[in-house]
Amino acid sequence: MLSVVDERDIGSCSKRKIVTTLIDICIVGLAAVPLLIFKVSVTPYHRGFYCNDDSIRYPFKSSTITSAALYSIGFVINIVLILLFEFIRYQFGSIYGATNGGPATESTTSYTDSTVQTGRSTRRKIFQYFYNVYRVLLPFVFGAVVEHLTTDIGKYSIGRLRPHFWSVCQPDPAKYNCVTGYITEDVCTGDPSRIREARLSFPSGHASFSTYTMMFAMLYVQARLRWRIISLLRPLIQLILFYLAFYTCLSRVSDYKHHWSDVLGGAIIGVVTAILVVFKVSDLFEKEPRDANSGTPVIQNMVVQTPEHRTMGLQHYTEMGGPGPKIQQHNSHVMTKGYANPHFTAEDEDDRYYIPKARHRNGVARSYTENDVGTEGRIATQVYYIDAGSSRHSDSEGNATFSKMTTQL
Template structure:
């Protein structure tokens, strides 16, 4: 059956997307919380001033701690997109007199997916996929490069005497040179690119582009750019804070900004197509929807066009019945009267009376 094949194709594509999303989440988990991928051990020069900045404590003591950053990056866009989609859907829903066929989208034999839910899941799903993708790109770069943080030598605590660092230009390449805390040393080897800068600018740009492309209300001509620039400013301040606290170099932050901007731009332009899509379905379903929609046992509803055609046929039969005893001249005049709509207008007047 054709509808069975189309339904199976829909389920197949959905399963493929879920598998890709699950694989992305698992890869991000392995990068973030396991030692599956070994960090490249990069050497250093004795007394290198680029890596002797003071260590201001663990990440939790930062002005922008990771817990707050991750909560804002994941929660604020989700809340803004959900509320905005709900408000726009309700405004359009109450402004149009639409029947049940226009307010639901068939996805199965007995299941319906509201256009509001469909759009919201689409935009949030793409956003979450980009968030995990950004994390994977950043972690991969940190593992491959093993770039040292500005406070690396402070937490490394090398024994310069045992290493023979009588000369400042002596290069130390072996991992056993450090005597400090292993966790702090490992974290200090993973700075390029900056994860905080990449995630913050990705979330800010995605949300700014969503607000700019989606909100079309009057009086928002100045509010939209103000909100968008405010979000980008917060992301920029996050990167500056990383440099000010000697946790990243400027090159790390700039690389993180580039990754976040590139992923957000690609997803918005090429995947969600600048957040285009109808909140409500049109009066006539598209050919693709009709072809892919499964056969369902639904009560037949007579359309306005069918009612109009039936009334015209009844009216024509009535006219033909009236013309039966008339002469040829009267029949011609009555036909032209019906053709020009005069008889229909009289018929409507009689019906209203």
């Protein structure tokens, strides 16, 4: 995965975030340098041919999908989708993140829920939106560079002749003799630039780039479009994206630009690169917090001392999916003091409301300062069920009263 920025920085423009962003951009730039070297100074492998090889005697045709159209469509579609769906998450976060078509539960994290409501909140939310666009767009560009580089390595190393090689080569009969069989001499008299391109058949660059960009877009839509009221909307979008790549691949064969095996090899490169980038470089499919599952406690029976010197039982659950009944909630006192959460107001910053350095996380004791309320917490919703009964050691379950509090760690 590309360098990870501390999630506590999200919504703010910190020096650390700027440095890591510049490093990521430099990595992409360095990966793109070999592409320029291939175009400028590398000569394709000089492969010979047979006079009776009919697979390279097809006529020269203009491309149905030009290179300009290929790159424009591939980048524009992904950029538009990323801007659109990240904006939908920015505006409606939990609603469009639901899997059942209705509003998500209160535990679903959204941009609007996790922003500090201060005078700077609007600016922070806007910055957070563009930063999340960047975190999707950067892996996409990185993958496009890797896909292109992989394709070029194959093209220049193998030097396979295109189906229209004979048409652009225009070999001089005085320079070769078909009786000798395999001809390796330079016998072409056509345009040198076209001859050079005619030696770059395997794998297909159009096939690799179109399948990479469309596969990335299909997986992105799968990850982001969870609104299921119209159940066929997501597969419809993905089907359109698939057909765009499929038609591009077919056109390379019908235009006599590539052999079918060239297109197949390029498509495999594009698909594999997209899958690796989405699942290993980006965080599109990382598990997000879901519903609190009462069967999987992370912290149990944590003692909190209130100003009234009354002991309250506290149970903490990480937001996650899965079966299991939720704890019955009642309208009792909700303990919200003493936790690191930027949403708390100034009157909440009171050290008396918890025992310093007594908090645990994932079952492991951690050391905290007496008041870390002012620090911005990890953007991941945590759920606390508080036993506000007379005593957490009560023998009767009927006396237990649970209240739910959500915060961010």
